[in-house]
Amino acid sequence: MHIPLHEKRTHFLVILFYTAELIFCSQVLASFEDIGLSARQQAMGGTAAAYVNSADAVFMNCSGLAMAAAPHFSMFYTNPFGLKSVAHASLSAVFPHRTGAYGLAVETFGNNLYQENLYLISYARSWNKRFHYGAAMRLMHLDISKYGTDTAIGFDLGFSTALSPRFQWGFYAHNLNRPVISAQDQAIPQIFCSGISVLPVDNARLNVDLYKDSKFPAELRFGFEYTVLDRLALRSGFSTEPARFTAGFGIAFSLLQLDYAFQTHNDLGNTHQFSMSVFLKKRTRERSDKIEYQMELLKININIASEEQLQTLRGIGPTLSRRIVMYREDYGPFEDIEDLKNVKGIGDVMFERIKDRITTE
Numbered sequence: 001m002h003i004p005l006h007e008k009r010t011h012f013l014v015i016l017f018y019t020a021e022l023i024f025c026s027q028v029l030a031s032f033e034d035i036g037l038s039a040r041q042q043a044m045g046g047t048a049a050a051y052v053n054s055a056d057a058v059f060m061n062c063s064g065l066a067m068a069a070a071p072h073f074s075m076f077y078t079n080p081f082g083l084k085s086v087a088h089a090s091l092s093a094v095f096p097h098r099t100g101a102y103g104l105a106v107e108t109f110g111n112n113l114y115q116e117n118l119y120l121i122s123y124a125r126s127w128n129k130r131f132h133y134g135a136a137m138r139l140m141h142l143d144i145s146k147y148g149t150d151t152a153i154g155f156d157l158g159f160s161t162a163l164s165p166r167f168q169w170g171f172y173a174h175n176l177n178r179p180v181i182s183a184q185d186q187a188i189p190q191i192f193c194s195g196i197s198v199l200p201v202d203n204a205r206l207n208v209d210l211y212k213d214s215k216f217p218a219e220l221r222f223g224f225e226y227t228v229l230d231r232l233a234l235r236s237g238f239s240t241e242p243a244r245f246t247a248g249f250g251i252a253f254s255l256l257q258l259d260y261a262f263q264t265h266n267d268l269g270n271t272h273q274f275s276m277s278v279f280l281k282k283r284t285r286e287r288s289d290k291i292e293y294q295m296e297l298l299k300i301n302i303n304i305a306s307e308e309q310l311q312t313l314r315g316i317g318p319t320l321s322r323r324i325v326m327y328r329e330d331y332g333p334f335e336d337i338e339d340l341k342n343v344k345g346i347g348d349v350m351f352e353r354i355k356d357r358i359t360t361e
Helices: 005-023 039-043 055-059 062-067 289-297 318-331 338-343 348-357
Strands: 073-079 089-098 100-110 112-125 131-144 148-164 167-174 191-198 204-213 218-229 232-239 244-252 256-263 271-279
Touching: 005 089, 039 218, 039 232, 039 256, 055 062, 055 073, 055 089, 055 100, 055 112, 062 089, 062 100, 062 112, 062 131, 062 148, 062 204, 131 232, 318 338, 338 348
Parallel strands: none
Antiparallel strands: 073 089, 073 271, 089 100, 100 112, 112 131, 131 148, 148 167, 167 191, 191 204, 204 218, 218 232, 232 244, 244 256, 256 271
16 A cells, blocks of 8 residues: 655654654653643643533543533544644543542544553542542553553542632642653653632633643643633633643533634644533533532522522422422421421432521521
């Protein structure tokens, strides 16, 4: 089979670069470079420390899995810097459960000459609905044509917390155990990142991250997102070390989310990135995070709340909210929040879910 000359050159450069990197250069970046596998986050300058709530959070701040609104799959694809013979793709999934959120993911990079495969399993959960934490294990498998294969295991940690209705802070670390790969014990970079996410106005988000790769100087990342009519999100970002501009957009449907990112690089050229998330059940209508956080931070007075307000409590639907209103109309106001268990359908399990969000005063 005839291979065009330009493709031969590309193949040769790719394998030459990565082989030399692994075998001869102990002071340069190892394989399994950390890049965000989410077009949304990449369009926002790669910022992912304080707020990321999709399945691909497993690749960035795994605590974000606890904020996922529904079980779904996320897919990512790009040809870095326009190299058609070098594909970078991933598939991730998150399954929220009352015991926490479970994440699975696989990533592949390279071609038949140089191939990286990454497998992740993660767990995250929330405490008091405002503090999210998670951990992940990554299995990294490297295959270089004519040089053999090797495997390494890394461990990640992450957390994020809502400090106010408009302000969130987060931190994550990758490869805490300092894994190595190849016969020369080539170190895989450790990553440490801390950042904030701010809502300056409704439907707008500003992210700032301080990102540190153990092999390179610290990097500042900035990202901005503005949502129009709950469907269209416009994004842009900037990062240093090296200087890089990003932009993109996202379109949301009830069971589908499409995202696109464009990234510049002063030396290597431009990159187009694509993400798609498929939800296994219909999501509730997206509201601004300001409203969501206010609902979490403010308690509901069960003696005066309307049926609609009662339905913002976890597990309380139209039937139970109506029974609560009818109960207080028949027997008077609740004297203690535990009196709510006198309402048919509200047992110990349901009460434990909502007791921190209700009051009688």
